[in-house]
Structures are given as structure tokens and as C-alpha cells.
Amino acid sequence: MKHIEQIKSFVLFLLVILSLILTFSIWTYTPNYQPIEGSQVQQITVGEQKELHEVLKPYRILAHENDKLLGTIQSSQIDRIMKTMADLSASNLIFMQSNLSEEEINSAIHTDNRMTLFFSYEVPMETFLSVLEFSQNDLPETTFSHLIIDWSEYSKTNSIQFLFISEENRTLYSTDVAISKNNFESTFMEVVNQSVPYTELERKNNLSLYVSTNPVEVPKFTYSINQVSPETFKDILFKDSNIVQKNIESNTSTKYTDGMAAMTSDASTRTINFVYPASESIDEIKPSVLFQDSFDFINDHGGLTGDYRYVYSNVLKHVTEYQLFAHDLPVFSQITSTRISTTWGDNQIFQYKRPSFILDTPFDISNQLLPSGAEVGEALPSIEDINEIVLGYYLSQEEKNYNFVYTLIPSWFTINNDGSWTRLTTESIGGAEYGLE
Amino acid sequence: MDWSKSKSIFIVVFLILDVLLYSLYLNRHAEKQQMEALGGLVENDIEARLKDDNITYRVLPNNIESASYISGKVKDFEEDKVDIQNAENISFEDKSKLIVTLKEPVKIPNLENEVAFNDFLKLNVYEGSSYRLWDIDYESNKATFYQQVNNRTIYNESGLVTIYWNEDNEVVMYEQTLLENIEAYDEEKKILKPIQAIYTLYAQGLINANSTITEMRLGYSTLVPLTQKQVFVPTWEVRVQTSENEEEKYFVNAVDGIEVKLDASKVEEVEDTIEEGITKESKLGNETDIEKK
Structure with a gap:
């Protein structure tokens, strides 16, 4: 019985040490979880997000x-x-x-x-x-x-x-x-x-x-334009922009690839075309879901860089298109694209086509008088096979030497049943009468 | 005495404390194991499903956990001439494809033997040792070889040799494309386990019941093949023997886990889609002068 106190002391000492060790090990215990990859928090945007x-x-x-x-x-x-x-x-x-x-x-x-x-x-x-x-x-x-x-x-x-x-x-x-x-x-x-x-x-x-019913006065604008660099779109659209290779195909065309997707940038038309072939899908999709997916995809990177309005959809092919409007009127062009088009794939984008230019600031404004729509309707050989007669802007490059300048010329257009448009030039619809050039 | 009593009390208190601490410690451990098991559970589940459909596989290459993307440049044979022996006629297609007719046909001693083919390439074709036999087509007397890098095959038309032989088993002509400046990116990506790649195909209904996975190899592929500089994605090649004893080849992107279709027709289709965007700009309009009635 003499040693009992010593044994007790020893046991107590052991217990104290053990509790310290346990406390320490619990404190410092951090399981080595695999870091979750691909969660890019910072989203690059090219414009403001819209509602x-x-x-x-x-x-x-x-x-x-x-x-x-x-x-x-x-x-x-x-x-x-x-x-x-x-x-x-x-x-x-x-x-x-x-x-x-x-x-x-x-x-x-x-x-x-x-x-x-x-x-x-x-x-x-x-x-x-x-x-x-x-x-x-x-x-x-x-x-x-x-x-x-x-x-x-x-x-x-x-x-x-x-x-x-x-x-x-x-x-x-x-x-x-x-x-x-x-x-x-x-x-x-x-x-x-x-x-x-x-x-x-x-x-x-x-x-x-x-x-x-009456002739309309519409301002004509000359715009200097801004351009979103293809490199920015590269950073936005490719999963890992570090592995993307750039191919210069010609003076105007540049192609980017990461092995799974391709993006073509055309410098002359100022357009971007991105394709992610592996996600092609023709699965049935609800029109509202298709629209929401398309809108969210574009809007997440602030891609609606102007007054783009929803103008077309093909639910079977998963296509959604947005038309550029400027000063109330749709803008049409033969030298570039004025539409953003998305084709939705298997839960992600399959194809994304869009202009890369942004109408920046108008520096020249002059009013033009256009004939009334009624007169246009009368002047047309037939109005049976068209879908719509609208006022719009014809985007062109009047100053060939300044390729950063676009002119918006107000004009009448017919929208054909297949969605294409025809510009009605005003010379023959009473140009002299209205004092047009 | 008093000190002895308090010692006893302390011992009891510390005993209780230690038991508590230990259970806490065990809890933490169990949590971690549960987390780890989650991954494994899915894997077991896949195995069970495959087993249900009697899909069997041999030993899978389970030792590869990561791989990096590679990039390469298509060699321009027309610009960058190479010295070719024993050639009667050399022509080019799209600059990058070399077509060589041999002056003296070379006999392949044994058409059943892979080594014989590899030997032919080593001795007769520029950089021939960097290609690996892919397919022998006995009906049309031709064989195809894909380029390799670090023992991994690049499943791509831009690194391809096709040889043709005559009735006397003599090679008379071959075509070659070559990738050069092949570089690996620094960053290694975690890649899909082979069983997950099999499941990707299975889930899409591509592997039918009673099939056997005969071979899986890690290689590289691209879905965007027609550029000069190309990027190749680590890709699982899955060879499947169907219940009808036919061999099928599938490819799965080993980083994203997406099936990639590499057969020629599909690649063309993809290229068409890409080209389409360049040539067929969204419905161009036109101008009309409208005559006054």
C-alpha cells in the first residue's frame, strides 16, 4: 500500500499527457480533401449585365x-x-x-x-x-x-x-x-x-x-466603334484559356483551339464564332428553358453589348437569336453581323456567333426624311409574300479609309418570310420629292 | 490524505475527459473516411451495374492519375523538305500530306506480324519509329499507323501513316502526315479513372450487354483538327468486343469525361459546322430598288 500514491501520481501524469496529445491531434486535424477544381469565381465580362x-x-x-x-x-x-x-x-x-x-x-x-x-x-x-x-x-x-x-x-x-x-x-x-x-x-x-x-x-x-401614314424624319448617325478583343472572348469561352493555341489563318481570320472547342475571329467583319462540337444535342427542350439558358449564357459574361432584342428561335435546333437595335430601329448590315446567335447543346453552349464590335459614340448626326410607309407599301411590286415592312438602319462603311467608323443610314426594309431582309433604297421612291441625295 | 483524495478525483476527471476526447477524435476520422468512401461508392456502383449487364473487362490501367495537354504543329512537307530514300515519285496534298511511291517495292515478310510493319516504318519512313500500328485492312491491302508521343498514341489525321501493298505483299506506296514541335503543357490535369470512362460510354448506351472491354489506353485526341497548331486532350481509347464478336473503338475525353467521336465522317461534320460559321454569315440581306408603279 505504500506505492499506491506513487502509482496514482503516475496514472494521473499519464492521463494528463494523453489528454494533451488528444487535444492537440484534434486541433490540428485537417483532412486533405481534394481541392475542387474549375470553380472560377471571377467572371470576365464584356459589358453590363441586363434584365x-x-x-x-x-x-x-x-x-x-x-x-x-x-x-x-x-x-x-x-x-x-x-x-x-x-x-x-x-x-x-x-x-x-x-x-x-x-x-x-x-x-x-x-x-x-x-x-x-x-x-x-x-x-x-x-x-x-x-x-x-x-x-x-x-x-x-x-x-x-x-x-x-x-x-x-x-x-x-x-x-x-x-x-x-x-x-x-x-x-x-x-x-x-x-x-x-x-x-x-x-x-x-x-x-x-x-x-x-x-x-x-x-x-x-x-x-x-x-x-x-406620314413621311418620317429619322436621324442618320456616324459612329466610332469599339471592339471587344478576341482574346477577351477566348478567356471567357474556353474552359482553360491557358492551353488555347492561336492560329493565324489569314490576314483577317484567326482560329483558337483547345482541342475540344474552336473559336474563329474574323477581323474584317468583326465577328466571333465559337463552337464546342462535343456538346451537340437535339434532345427535346422546353422553349422557355431554351430561352433562359441562352439568355443566362450570354448575360453571364455581359454579352448583350447594346440594345439586343430577342428576334428568333428554333426550338428543334436549339437556336436563339438577338438582333441589334439602335435608336429604336433594328440594324441590318451586309459587311458585318448585327445578330447574336446561340445554339444550345447538351447542358452547355454548342455554338455562339456574335459581332465583336460595340457602337460607341456617334460623332455626326444629320436628319433624313424618309417617305411614309404607306408610300413604300404602294411602291412595292407586291406585299403578299413579305412578313413585315419596317424602318431600320443600314449599317455600312461609308468612309472606306476609316474602318473604325460605321454609318447608320435610316432606310425602309422588308422582312421576308424566311427571316432575311431586303433594303428598299429610297432613290426611286420619290427621292427628289423629299430632297434626298 | 487530502492530496490523495484530490488525486483520485483528478484521475477520474481526466479519465472521463480522455474518453470524450478520444471519441471526438474517432468521429473526425470516421467523417474523413466517409468522404473518401463517397468516391469509392460510386465506383462500386458502376462495377455492380456493369456486372449486371455482364460487361466484363480485363485489367485496367489504374496507375495513371494525371496527364497534361499537349500541343503540336502540323509539318509542312512541301516547305520543309525531308530526304526520302527509295522514292520514285513524291507529291504533296494540302502541303502537309506526303505521298510517296517507292522505286523498289519493299516486301513485308509476314503480314500477320506487327513487328514486320513496324520494321518497315523504321527503315523506310521519315521519323518512322514514332508511329504505332493502328489498323490493318487485309481486304484493301493497307495499314494505318498513328504517331506516338511518350508511348501514347495521338489519334489524329495529322500524325498518320498509311501504307499500301500489292498482291506480292510488297509495299508500293505510302502517305504520311507528321506533327512536330510536340510539347506538353506544364499543368497536369487529374484524369478520369478507366472505369469512369467505361461508364460514360455505358451510360450513353454505347456499350451493350455481354460486351468485353479488351483494352484501354491513354492517348491524345482533338476535335478541332484542321488548324496548323493543334491542342490534344488526354483521351481514353476503349476497345470493346461486342457479344457478336465485333471490335469497336471508342474515345473518351479523360479530363472532362465526354465521349469524343473521332471517326472521319464525324470529324468532317464538326469541321463543317465550324466552317459554316465563317462562310455562311447569318442571313445576309440584299438591296432592291423599288420601281414606282
Whole structure:
């Protein structure tokens, strides 16, 4: 019993040491997890990020009030409506009719106390949720190309009716939207007041065309342009830009590759074309999902470097296209591309084509008088086989010596049924009469 | 006495503390093992699935964990002449393809023997020892060889030798493309395990039930072959013997785990898509003068 105290001391000492060791080992214990690769936090951008409703804009508003046809293409008016719409909430979306005929669509548009927003291409209903709130959560998977706002019952119900017409599917859906008197007057009535007279060009068994009744004065712009360097796109688009090899194919064409993807940059047209062949896919995809994927892909790197608006989609081929607009008008060109086009693949981009130039600052502005749309319609040999007559800008290089200068020449265009465009030169439509060159 | 009592108390207290600490320590360890097991679990799962479909494989090369990308330049034979012996006629196609007709045909002693082919290349073809036999086509009397770097094959038309022989088993002509300045990038990438590569193909329905994976090799490939400077991705070559006893070859990008289609028709298709973007600019418009009616 004599040693018992010594043994106790020894055991205590051991226990103290053991607790120290354990504490230390727990403290310093860090499992060596594999670092997760590829999480690039810093996203390079080429422009500002946008909201989805900024690319979902109509190109024309047409109103029918007191038996008069009025219209506008001004962005400020279009924005006024889109902005108000964002604060409204609609009731349930109700299916009204299918198999709409051309006549039915035409008469729906030119009914009194109505306003029609013309969209360039079918907008998926679910995508439109980001603009207008609905009381129901799951909207039918449908699309629309014309949004008609009807206020004929407004004085009685204090609400207006939205009619969604799809030119492609020939369907009609409707919903009721409550709106305060103030808001109604300052938005819809104000837009009507700001609109100019329009003429309907009727066509047999076809949708009518709508053009301005009076000659229009449109500014012509000369722009100095900026360019996003292909190297920046290389850093954005390739998974690991360090392994990318650059090939100079000719004076104007440069090709980049990392073995899995290729990017071609054309210096003369100022365009970029990126392809990621391995992700090619023709799997079925919902139109709203396709649009969202495409928009997010471009917007994540701030790729909407101008007033680009959604104008085309091919759901089967996964294609989505955005058209450049400048000063309210679409821009068309033969020397470069004015469209961003994406082809979605297997959960990632398959092809991405776009202009690399940015319209920077206009340094020369002069007004030009263009003939009225009605006159253009009359001068055309036929208006049966076209899709639309629109005012637009023809982008060209007037000063051959200064290749960083682009000129936007206001012109009338016809949009053909296959999506291509034709510029109507003004010389022969009464050029002298309007004092044009 | 008092000190003895307090010692006892301390011993008990420290005992409890140590037990607690030890259990904490064990917990940490278990967590780590669980994390590690996650990866393994998936692998076991794959193995089980493959087994269910009676897909078997021989020993897989499990010792390769990382590889780097490589780049190379297509040799311009027309510009950068090489000395070729025993040539009757030398011509070029697209600058990079050398077509040689032999003055004196060279006999291949044994068409069944790979070594005989490799010997021919070593002795008769420029840089012939850097190629490896890929395929022998007895019906049309030709054999193809892919270029190799560090014993890894580059599955690519830009590093290819094709030889043709006559009825007397004599090589009369060959075609050659060559990659030069082959360099490896510094950064090593972690690569897919062979079993994961097999699963990629299996998940896409490319490997059918009752097949056997006969061979897997790590090589390099590119999906963008028509540039001068090219980048090659570490790629698993998977040879599969189907239940009908046919041999199929598949390729899987060993970094991203994507199946890559390298057969000629597909490559052309890809090139077309790329070219399309350059030539066919998005619907160009045109101008019309409209006559006044």
C-alpha cells in the first residue's frame, strides 16, 4: 500500500499527457480533401449585365382609339409600357380559342379601345413571367407573338384585358389585369397620345401590315466603334484559356483551339464564332428553358453589348437569336453581323456567333426624311409574300479609309418570310420629292 | 490524505475527459473516411451495374492519375523538305500530306506480324519509329499507323501513316502526315479513372450487354483538327468486343469525361459546322430598288 500514491501520481501524469496529445491531434486535424477544381469565381465580362425583360421587347406598339389607327416604335414608349407591366399582376391565364384565322387576328388588332404589342418572334409564356406576374404558378407551355391590351371595359371594371395571340400556334389566351386609374392614364393613354397615325395595308388571307401614314424624319448617325478583343472572348469561352493555341489563318481570320472547342475571329467583319462540337444535342427542350439558358449564357459574361432584342428561335435546333437595335430601329448590315446567335447543346453552349464590335459614340448626326410607309407599301411590286415592312438602319462603311467608323443610314426594309431582309433604297421612291441625295 | 483524495478525483476527471476526447477524435476520422468512401461508392456502383449487364473487362490501367495537354504543329512537307530514300515519285496534298511511291517495292515478310510493319516504318519512313500500328485492312491491302508521343498514341489525321501493298505483299506506296514541335503543357490535369470512362460510354448506351472491354489506353485526341497548331486532350481509347464478336473503338475525353467521336465522317461534320460559321454569315440581306408603279 505504500506505492499506491506513487502509482496514482503516475496514472494521473499519464492521463494528463494523453489528454494533451488528444487535444492537440484534434486541433490540428485537417483532412486533405481534394481541392475542387474549375470553380472560377471571377467572371470576365464584356459589358453590363441586363434584365431579361430588356431583351423581350416589342418592336412596335399599335393602338386603335376613337376609330383611329396610331402607332409608335419609340423605345421610350415601349419601355413605359413594359415598366408598368412589371408592377401589375394578372389573374389566371384562360384558354380562349385555337385555330385562329388571319381575319380573326387582323380584326382583333383593329378593334377599338385596344393596343397591340408586336413581338418579333414567339415569346414563351413562362419566360414572360419575368415581366408580368400571374396569379397561377404553372402557366401552360405556350407562346405568343402579339399581346393585345383591351380597355373597353375599363370604366366599368377598373381592369384591362390582356389577349395573348400566337401567330404560329394560332391560339388565343386571355387574362384580366387590375390597374389604377392614374397608372392607366399615365401609361396606356400617354402612349396613345404620343403615337403617330398608322395605315393598315390589308392583304388577302394574310396578316395586315402596319406602316406610318406620314413621311418620317429619322436621324442618320456616324459612329466610332469599339471592339471587344478576341482574346477577351477566348478567356471567357474556353474552359482553360491557358492551353488555347492561336492560329493565324489569314490576314483577317484567326482560329483558337483547345482541342475540344474552336473559336474563329474574323477581323474584317468583326465577328466571333465559337463552337464546342462535343456538346451537340437535339434532345427535346422546353422553349422557355431554351430561352433562359441562352439568355443566362450570354448575360453571364455581359454579352448583350447594346440594345439586343430577342428576334428568333428554333426550338428543334436549339437556336436563339438577338438582333441589334439602335435608336429604336433594328440594324441590318451586309459587311458585318448585327445578330447574336446561340445554339444550345447538351447542358452547355454548342455554338455562339456574335459581332465583336460595340457602337460607341456617334460623332455626326444629320436628319433624313424618309417617305411614309404607306408610300413604300404602294411602291412595292407586291406585299403578299413579305412578313413585315419596317424602318431600320443600314449599317455600312461609308468612309472606306476609316474602318473604325460605321454609318447608320435610316432606310425602309422588308422582312421576308424566311427571316432575311431586303433594303428598299429610297432613290426611286420619290427621292427628289423629299430632297434626298 | 487530502492530496490523495484530490488525486483520485483528478484521475477520474481526466479519465472521463480522455474518453470524450478520444471519441471526438474517432468521429473526425470516421467523417474523413466517409468522404473518401463517397468516391469509392460510386465506383462500386458502376462495377455492380456493369456486372449486371455482364460487361466484363480485363485489367485496367489504374496507375495513371494525371496527364497534361499537349500541343503540336502540323509539318509542312512541301516547305520543309525531308530526304526520302527509295522514292520514285513524291507529291504533296494540302502541303502537309506526303505521298510517296517507292522505286523498289519493299516486301513485308509476314503480314500477320506487327513487328514486320513496324520494321518497315523504321527503315523506310521519315521519323518512322514514332508511329504505332493502328489498323490493318487485309481486304484493301493497307495499314494505318498513328504517331506516338511518350508511348501514347495521338489519334489524329495529322500524325498518320498509311501504307499500301500489292498482291506480292510488297509495299508500293505510302502517305504520311507528321506533327512536330510536340510539347506538353506544364499543368497536369487529374484524369478520369478507366472505369469512369467505361461508364460514360455505358451510360450513353454505347456499350451493350455481354460486351468485353479488351483494352484501354491513354492517348491524345482533338476535335478541332484542321488548324496548323493543334491542342490534344488526354483521351481514353476503349476497345470493346461486342457479344457478336465485333471490335469497336471508342474515345473518351479523360479530363472532362465526354465521349469524343473521332471517326472521319464525324470529324468532317464538326469541321463543317465550324466552317459554316465563317462562310455562311447569318442571313445576309440584299438591296432592291423599288420601281414606282
